[in-house]
Amino acid sequence: MTQQNNPLHGLTLQAILTELVEHYGWEELSYMVNINCFKSDPTIKSSLKFLRKTEWARVRVENIYLKLQRHKEKAEKLN
Structure with missing residues (x-):
């Protein structure tokens, strides 16, 4: 996967x-x-400190963030 396709890049x-x-x-x-x-x-x-050491927790937090961003995008499209 290239970084430009990674929504968390940057x-x-x-x-x-x-x-x-x-x-x-x-x-x-x-x-x-x-x-x-x-x-x-x-x-x-x-x-x-914990999230940097614990991959499963970091991945879960990143997924919550991505879900929040998708929700915000949908809300913007409706307005």
Whole structure:
């Protein structure tokens, strides 16, 4: 797969996580991805550290981000 076809190309994990936290909040994210760093005194820094080490959790977070972006695109088309 080329990078131009990768919708996450050019985005940092920090930017993705920050947007998800702003949109959903930590509590909702902890329901979507059941990991302690989203539940117990969550911070961007601690969550990034965990997500960079844990591929399955990072992939889940990236998929949530992609789903949010598709939802936003559909909403824009309706307006």
